[in-house]
Amino acid sequence: MADVLALLRDYHVSGRTFVETDAEIIFGDFAWPKTTKTNFKVCSSGRDGAPKDYYTLESVVYLLRNIDLQHVQYVRQAANAKVPAVLLPDRKDLLAYLTGEANTAPSIDRAAPVDISLRRSVAKRQQSELLPHLRRGESSPLVSSLDSVCGVHSVDTSR
Template sequence: MTDPLSVLRQYNINKKEIIERDNQIIFGEVSWPKNVKTNYKIKLGKGQGGSVKEYYTLECVLYFLKNINLVHPVYVRQAADANIPAVRRPDRKDLLAYLNGETATCASIDKSAPREIPTQVKRRHEQDEGESDAKKPCIEETHVKKEQELPTASLDAPKEASVKSLSEATSVEEIAAIKAEPTQKDQNQ
């Protein structure tokens, strides 16, 4: 079973698009709620120890990843303004090394943490989203003009050149043979 943290890591390493929509974080065909807990344990300070383990949410880790270029105090302030918990300073280096693929794992990843099953993402029909210009068929103007001119060209042609009488096109013997053939109506009777 996949977990949101490892999927986020793979998408980050492969530079794939991650979509945030309707309180969901979408990775291709699967999604998790933004507030789903990852299996990355929060390092607690010396006076904050206890038996209860705390984990970063997927939204928190993604926000950290998107704002890694900010210095820590600015990042923490912006995360608080966005009402998103910030990744704590002691966790930054190891978490970033893991997310960038520099390390395969780290001590803060709890393999026994409960995992939430992802939701399958249904693709919207193109009518719902509207077709983008890239998906629309491309028809060159010269081709369209050429197609538009074809019907009018045949109408503008001289009548005697385009239409021949039946007697001019076929011989007398061929006409007689056509007349002699039984019609569909005759065959049904």
């Protein structure tokens, strides 16, 4: 996928589920921080020489998870959850894109910088988090999942 917004759209349209943790959104084997900027430009940004601003992945996911709420209710709940709300002028176009009703939207900035380095393999991250525990001889709940995902069966701690 070229960008995280297109990936989110693909998951939603195809009915696949993604996982949301306190800090990340996980699509299959890859995770992005919730603070990752999408390429959907905030309607009021970039005017009169002001810098462009883009919605975060967290904001877009929160809108998608609360798609049935009236905008006033959605904004109130987003504020209570401390999630920046998608503005009303952007809501219709963004939802049309995310639900597959539209193939693109005027506010999608194809030239926006996409930081690929934010993408991380979940299996590799789990392995790197587990190894310090294994080296100390501790047990971890990730061991069984890593056995199948990463092929980690044992670690030689005698070196």
